[in-house]
Amino acid sequence: MKAEMDQEEEGKVAPKAQQPEGISLHRATELINLLISCSYSVRSFLAKWQLIRDKLEQIHSSLAAAAEGDNSATNSDLVGLLQAIKSTASETQVLANRCNDESYGGGKLHLRSDLDVIASKLHILMRRLEEIYASGILTSSQAIVVSRPGVGASWEDMRFYVKDLISRLKIGDSEMRLRALSALKQVLCDDDKYVRILVAKVAQGVALLVSFLESQSEGVQEEAAEAISVISGFDSHKGALVMAGAVAPLIRTLEMGSELAKERAAGALKKLTENSDNAWSVSAQGGVSTLLKIRGDASSSGELIRSACGVLKSLSGVEEIRRFMVEEGAVSIFVELSRSKEEASQIQAIEFLTILACEDAAIKQKVMVEGVLGSLVPHSSKAKEVALRAIENLCFSSPSSMNYFMSSGFLDCVLYLLRSGEISIQESALKAVARLSGLSEAIKKAMGDAGFIPELVKLLEARSFQVREMAAETLSGMISIQRNRRRFVREDENVDRILQLLDPEEKSVTKKFLLTVLVSLTDRKMMTSGYSKHLEKLAETEAADAKKIIKKLSTSRFRSMFTGIWCS
Structure with a gap:
C-alpha cells in the first residue's frame, strides 16, 4: 500500500493552481479502497480496526458516488479535503504496518492512542465531505447505485453494499436517494440477511430510514415506508423501529402521505402492533383517531382499510383503548362497514365488532341498538360463517341479548x-x-x-x-x-328414514343420536316399518338404547316376538 502511494508521488505531474497534488476524486476513492482491503490483514486491536474500517467505508461510498457524477476537483474546499483524505490514508497505512509488527513500535498503549486519533480524523473527514455535498458543490445526476452482491456473497460484501447505500442516502440529492432507497428496499424484501445487517451492523441505519418518512418527496416517503414495513415483519427487529421513533412519523404518514405511502405505513403499524407492548405507543400518538378516520373514509383503498382494521384489532386488546374507540364512534363506523359489498371489509368489520362487544355488556347493547344484527347475514360464504360466529358470541350469553336476538x-x-x-x-x-x-x-x-x-x-x-x-x-x-x-x-317418512339409517352395515352416521330420537317416541310406526329389522339387529349386538326401544314398544301382542331379545 505504501509503495503504491510512493509511486503515485513519483509519477505525478507539476501541480495545478487549484490541485497542488493532482489527486482526483477517482484516485482518492482508489486509495481508500486499497486501505480498506489492507485493514482486513490486521490481526491486533480488531475492535478499533473495525471502527476505522466502518468510517473508511462511509468515506469510500461518498467519494465513489461523487466520482460517478464528476471526476474533477476544482473547488478549493474539495481539493483541501482530498489532500487531507490522502494524508490521513497514509497515516492509517503506517499504523496498519505497526499493528502487524509484533514489536508494536512505540508500545501498545501509544499505538492504541494513535488508532483513536486516526478514527477521530476519519470521522471529521466524513463530516466535512457531507457538508460539501450539502452545499451543492458536488453533483451526482449521473451517479448510479453500485452493483448488488451476487448469490452466495459473503456477509462482508453484503454489509459493504448496505453501508454504501446508506452513505448515498446521507449525501445524495433527491434522485440518488430515491434510487438508493429503492435498491435498499429490494434487498430487504429479498433476503432477511440484509435486514439483520441494516438493523444490527449499520449505525443509525434504521433511524435514517425513519427520518425519510418525513420527506417532501412522495417517492422517497413511499420507499422508506415500504422498507420499514419489511423490517417490522421481524419480531426481533420491532424494538429497533420503536426505539428509532418510527411510530409517530408512521401515523403522520397515514394522515398526510400519498395513498401508497399510507398503505405501506398502515402495513408497518399492523405488524408492529401484533406485539401488544406497542399498542400504547400508537394510541399515545393519536393513532386511534387517525385509523378510525381512515375506516370511515369512503375514498380509502381496500388495502389501506384492511391494514387499518388490523391495527385497530390489535389495539382493542387493551381495555382502555377499546373504550376510547367506542367513545370515538367505532361501533357506528364498523356497523356501516359490515354492510360493505367487499367481502374482506365485511369480515373484518364483523370480527372487530365482536371483539369490541364480547366482554362488555354496555358495548354489546350499543352494538345491538345500532342494528348490527341486521347486518350479520351478508352474501359471501366466508362472511356468513364469520357472521354466524359473531352472532353466537354476541347474543347467546345472556337472556336479555337472547330475547332481542330471537325477535330479530x-x-x-x-x-x-x-x-x-x-x-x-x-x-x-x-x-x-x-x-x-x-x-x-x-x-x-x-x-x-x-x-x-x-x-x-x-x-x-x-x-x-x-x-x-x-x-x-x-x-x-x-x-x-x-x-x-x-x-x-x-310425517310417515321421518320414522322410516331414521330406521333406515340404523342399518348396522351403515357406517356413515353415528347411531347414538338417532337411537336417542327413537327412545323419545312411542309410535308403533317403528314396528310396522320395513326397516324395523335394523332395530332388531342393533338390539342383538347389545345396543342398550335399541333394547330399550323394543322393550318400550312391546305389548302382550308383540312380547313373544321380542322376549328372546330384550330379556337376554
Whole structure:
C-alpha cells in the first residue's frame, strides 16, 4: 500500500493552481479502497480496526458516488479535503504496518492512542465531505447505485453494499436517494440477511430510514415506508423501529402521505402492533383517531382499510383503548362497514365488532341498538360463517341479548342458510342451531314452529359427516319437546328414514343420536316399518338404547316376538 502511494508521488505531474497534488476524486476513492482491503490483514486491536474500517467505508461510498457524477476537483474546499483524505490514508497505512509488527513500535498503549486519533480524523473527514455535498458543490445526476452482491456473497460484501447505500442516502440529492432507497428496499424484501445487517451492523441505519418518512418527496416517503414495513415483519427487529421513533412519523404518514405511502405505513403499524407492548405507543400518538378516520373514509383503498382494521384489532386488546374507540364512534363506523359489498371489509368489520362487544355488556347493547344484527347475514360464504360466529358470541350469553336476538328474525335467516346446500355454511349454521337449541325449552319450541325438523331430517343424509352428526344431535334435543315429537311422527317418512339409517352395515352416521330420537317416541310406526329389522339387529349386538326401544314398544301382542331379545 505504501509503495503504491510512493509511486503515485513519483509519477505525478507539476501541480495545478487549484490541485497542488493532482489527486482526483477517482484516485482518492482508489486509495481508500486499497486501505480498506489492507485493514482486513490486521490481526491486533480488531475492535478499533473495525471502527476505522466502518468510517473508511462511509468515506469510500461518498467519494465513489461523487466520482460517478464528476471526476474533477476544482473547488478549493474539495481539493483541501482530498489532500487531507490522502494524508490521513497514509497515516492509517503506517499504523496498519505497526499493528502487524509484533514489536508494536512505540508500545501498545501509544499505538492504541494513535488508532483513536486516526478514527477521530476519519470521522471529521466524513463530516466535512457531507457538508460539501450539502452545499451543492458536488453533483451526482449521473451517479448510479453500485452493483448488488451476487448469490452466495459473503456477509462482508453484503454489509459493504448496505453501508454504501446508506452513505448515498446521507449525501445524495433527491434522485440518488430515491434510487438508493429503492435498491435498499429490494434487498430487504429479498433476503432477511440484509435486514439483520441494516438493523444490527449499520449505525443509525434504521433511524435514517425513519427520518425519510418525513420527506417532501412522495417517492422517497413511499420507499422508506415500504422498507420499514419489511423490517417490522421481524419480531426481533420491532424494538429497533420503536426505539428509532418510527411510530409517530408512521401515523403522520397515514394522515398526510400519498395513498401508497399510507398503505405501506398502515402495513408497518399492523405488524408492529401484533406485539401488544406497542399498542400504547400508537394510541399515545393519536393513532386511534387517525385509523378510525381512515375506516370511515369512503375514498380509502381496500388495502389501506384492511391494514387499518388490523391495527385497530390489535389495539382493542387493551381495555382502555377499546373504550376510547367506542367513545370515538367505532361501533357506528364498523356497523356501516359490515354492510360493505367487499367481502374482506365485511369480515373484518364483523370480527372487530365482536371483539369490541364480547366482554362488555354496555358495548354489546350499543352494538345491538345500532342494528348490527341486521347486518350479520351478508352474501359471501366466508362472511356468513364469520357472521354466524359473531352472532353466537354476541347474543347467546345472556337472556336479555337472547330475547332481542330471537325477535330479530334470526331463526328465519338460519333456516334459509340450512337450506342453501353449501356445506361450509350448513356446518356453521348447524353449530349455531345446536347451541341455540340447548339454551331453553322455549327456543326448542320456537325452532319446531319455524320448521327446523324437516330440514334436520334431510341433513341426516348430507354428504358431510360432521353435518349429519350435528343434525342428529340437534334433532334428538328438539324431540324432547312433546309438541316437536308430534310434528316428527306426523310425517310417515321421518320414522322410516331414521330406521333406515340404523342399518348396522351403515357406517356413515353415528347411531347414538338417532337411537336417542327413537327412545323419545312411542309410535308403533317403528314396528310396522320395513326397516324395523335394523332395530332388531342393533338390539342383538347389545345396543342398550335399541333394547330399550323394543322393550318400550312391546305389548302382550308383540312380547313373544321380542322376549328372546330384550330379556337376554
